[in-house]
Amino acid sequence: MNLTYFLGKMLAAFYFHTFYNIKITGSGKLPEKSSFIVCSNHINLLDPVVIAVCFNRKVHFMAKESLFKNKFIAFVIRKLGAFPVDRASVGLSTFKDAMKLLKSGKVMGIFSQGTRMSSVDEESAKAGVSLFAVKSESKVVPVGIKSSFKLFSDVSVNIGEPMAFSEYNKKITKEQLEDITKEIMIKIKDLSN
Template sequence: MGYRRQDWLTYWLLKWLVVNPLFRGLYFGRTYGQENVPRQGSLIIVSNHASHLDPPLVANAVRRPVAFMAKEELFRVPALKQVIRLYGAYPVKRGGSDRAALRATEAALARGWAVGIFLNGTRTPDGRIPQPHLGAALVAARTQTPLLPVALWGTEKVLPKG
């Protein structure tokens, strides 16, 4: 999951020319508590999930790159695969324990990355977390990495499930 110089440039261009203007300008997004987010070092960001836009919005809000687990089906779409990999995503097989995704998560944390995990493992229509999975807590305990809870609200109205 290491970035080449060109990838970093493309990442930051996407963030500042596409994601941030959408978040701030089009959707009038606001963030609270950014001063509490460590700027470096490993970190597991846990959040609710209602919209396709949640991963880039979380990364934009915490002001640092975040590697997200993403369902493996997304990596079958060639153009989308390139964009989400650029944003640090790596595939996870849903419905069971995916050891490769767990190793990718631990490797990213060992390199000092922030890793984003949506607690439901999928989007919900209202952004609530009715049945959180325990994977984030397991990874945090195994790697001695702090958890940062993030709450998104209103994103269920922007590119929602279905």
């Protein structure tokens, strides 16, 4: 964990514990050394920050490509572990970045619906999380966030049991990827209610 990430996480933790009533459940179930993918619902701009506060390990988030157009913002969010993704279609460079992270034992964060949404809809989720999980042989940790994010309100973060998909081989069909994604999203929906 680099100094920028550590300081950012400490400031964020102070902010959330001062201005919100943050409640975290399930955080003892996480792999300590192996790679995994944090997959969460995305209801607010602050979701990646909340997740970073809840996890002991550095979470490298996929972030929309447009955030990287401003050189200063790009510099800061790269230091915080983010890497760009074209939400319309994941390109080869994004796929390689994600696989490199996961193959080196790191933690990747992804919002499977691709953008902020007020509710979890498994039909709108993209299959990228499933593809990354199967190809890298990484577990998926589903997370449900529930909050209005109004000052001094409750922020509930429910961390589910890691989900393994080792029964699938690396030559997986599109239908199997969609089935896995649906299974993950159903779990996230349960955790966010």
